[in-house]
Amino acid sequence: MLICDEYLTPASLDEAFAAMAKNRGRYRVIAGATDTLPWAREGRAGDVTIPVLIDIAKIPELNELRIDDNRVRLGAATPIQRFLEDAALARALPAMPRCAVWFADDQIRAQATIGGNIVNASPAADATPCLIAHEATVEMASRAGKRSMALREFILGPGKTALKEGEIVTGFECDALPGYGGSFEKVGHRRSLVISLVCLAVLVKLDRDGRKFEDVRLSIAGIRPIPRRLREIEDFLRGKALSAALLEEAADMPLDLVQSRTRQEYRRDVVRGFLVRGLIAAAKRAGAHPDGLTLAMEAAYG
Amino acid sequence: MADIQLNVTVNGRTVSRAAKPHLRLLDFIRDDLGLTGNKEGCGAGECGTCSVFVDGVLMKSCLMPVAKAQGAKIDTIESLAKTGELSVLQKAFHKAGASQCGYCIPGMVMAATAALRINPFADREEIKERLGGNI
Numbered sequence: 001m002l003i004c005d006e007y008l009t010p011a012s013l014d015e016a017f018a019a020m021a022k023n024r025g026r027y028r029v030i031a032g033a034t035d036t037l038p039w040a041r042e043g044r045a046g047d048v049t050i051p052v053l054i055d056i057a058k059i060p061e062l063n064e065l066r067i068d069d070n071r072v073r074l075g076a077a078t079p080i081q082r083f084l085e086d087a088a089l090a091r092a093l094p095a096m097p098r099c100a101v102w103f104a105d106d107q108i109r110a111q112a113t114i115g116g117n118i119v120n121a122s123p124a125a126d127a128t129p130c131l132i133a134h135e136a137t138v139e140m141a142s143r144a145g146k147r148s149m150a151l152r153e154f155i156l157g158p159g160k161t162a163l164k165e166g167e168i169v170t171g172f173e174c175d176a177l178p179g180y181g182g183s184f185e186k187v188g189h190r191r192s193l194v195i196s197l198v199c200l201a202v203l204v205k206l207d208r209d210g211r212k213f214e215d216v217r218l219s220i221a222g223i224r225p226i227p228r229r230l231r232e233i234e235d236f237l238r239g240k241a242l243s244a245a246l247l248e249e250a251a252d253m254p255l256d257l258v259q260s261r262t263r264q265e266y267r268r269d270v271v272r273g274f275l276v277r278g279l280i281a282a283a284k285r286a287g288a289h290p291d292g293l294t295l296a297m298e299a300a301y302g
Numbered sequence: 303m304a305d306i307q308l309n310v311t312v313n314g315r316t317v318s319r320a321a322k323p324h325l326r327l328l329d330f331i332r333d334d335l336g337l338t339g340n341k342e343g344c345g346a347g348e349c350g351t352c353s354v355f356v357d358g359v360l361m362k363s364c365l366m367p368v369a370k371a372q373g374a375k376i377d378t379i380e381s382l383a384k385t386g387e388l389s390v391l392q393k394a395f396h397k398a399g400a401s402q403c404g405y406c407i408p409g410m411v412m413a414a415t416a417a418l419r420i421n422p423f424a425d426r427e428e429i430k431e432r433l434g435g436n437i
Contacts, residue, residue: 007323105435192434
C-alpha cells in the first residue's frame with residue numbers, strides 16, 4: 001500500500017517547484033500513478049510511505065499539444081490513450097498509435113502518461129524507444145529555468161535518468177512524420193498488460209513509387225538496460241529497393257544487441273523476426289508497391 | 303495527515319466529504335461511501351473488477367489516488383441498475399449464466415458497457431479488445 005500524509009495537486013509549475021523545495025527529501029512527483037500504486041504492494045515494494053505526493057498531471061504546460069508541419073510538442077502528462085484518439089497526432093507520429101494499442105489496456109491508457117513511462121525508465125518501457133525513433137527531445141523545467149536534451153541521452157540505465165533534483169519533465173518535442181509508415185512489435189505472454197521482453201519501433205518512408213527505402217528509423221528496447229537506435233541497419237537499408245532478400249540480410253546483420261539477464265537465445269530469435277515483420281508492416285503503411293512487398297512476404301512474416 | 307476535501311458526483315448524487323489522502327478511489331467508494339459493487343480483485347491494476355467510469359471514461363479505481371477524482375463525475379456498477387431494474391447488458395449476463403463466483407463480474411459488466419457505449423455495433427474482436435483490461 002502507498003501511504004502518504006499529504007497529496008498535493010499544484011495548479012502550476014511554480015506551485016509544484018515550491019512544494020518540491022518545501023518538502024525536499026520527503027516527496028515524490030507523480031503523474032498518472034499507474035506504475036507507482038501497483039509497485040507499493042505485497043510481493044513488490046510492500047507498504048511504502050512517502051510523506052508528500054505531488055501530482056503534476058493537471059498542470060497546463062504538461063497538457064499542451066502542438067502539431068505543425070515539422071515538429072510536434074507533447075506535454076508530459078499526455079495520456080497514452082490520446083495517440084489512439086487524436087487522428088492528427090496519430091498521423092504526425094506514426095509509430096506511437098502502434099505502441100499505444102499494445103500499451104497496458106484501455107482503462108490504464110486513459111490515466112497513464114507518456115512522461116511517467118519515460119521518467120520511470122524501466123528497460124521495458126514501450127513509449128521510450130518509440131519516441132526515440134521520432135528523434136524526441138525531453139524538456140525539463142525547474143526554478144532555475146528550462147533545459148532540454150535528446151531523449152536517447154536522457155535515459156541512463158534501468159530506473160535512471162538525467163533528471164536532477166528540483167526538475168520536472170514538462171514535455172517532449174519530436175519530428176512530425178506524416179507520410180511515414182510506423183509499426184511497433186512487442187512480445188509477451190498475452191494480448192494486454194504485457195511487460196515487453198523485446199519491443200521494436202519502426203518508421204519507414206518510401207520513395208514516390210513505394211519501392212525504395214528513403215528513410216528508416218529503428219529503435220529497440222526490452223533486451224538491454226537502455227533503448228538503442230539501430231543505425232547500422234538504418235544506414236544499410238536507406239536508398240535500397242524493398243525485397244524479401246534485403247530484409248533478411250538486414251535482420252542477419254551481426255549486431256550483438258541482446259544484453260538481458262534472462263532468455264537471451266529466445267530474445268535473439270524474436271529480434272530477428274521483429275526486424276523483418278516490423279519493416280514489412282511499416283513499409284505497407286508507408287504505401288509499399290506490391291512488387292517489393294508481396295503477399296507471400298506478408299504471409300510468411302505476418 | 304492532511305485530509306482531502308473531496309467534491310465529486312457519484313452515481314448522479316453530489317458528494318462532499320473529507321477523505322484520507324492516501325486512499326485510492328476504490329477505497330473511498332467501497333469503505334467511505336459503502337458502494338461495494340465494484341471490488342478489489344488484485345490491487346495491482348490487472349484484473350479490472352475495480353473499473354468505474356470517471357467523467358465517462360472507464361478507469362481502474364485501484365490505480366487512482368482519491369485526489370485525482372476531485373471534481374469528477376463517477377459512475378460505479380451501481381449506476382447501471384439505478385431505477386432498480388437491471389440494464390440490458392446486466393440482464394444478458396444474467397440470462398447467459400455468466401456469473402460463477404461473481405468476483406470479476408462487476409468489472410466485466412463495466413467493460414462490456416463501456417465497449418458498447420463506444421461502439422454499439424462492436425463485433426466480437428472489438429469486444430475482446432475492450433475487455434483486455436479484465437482477467
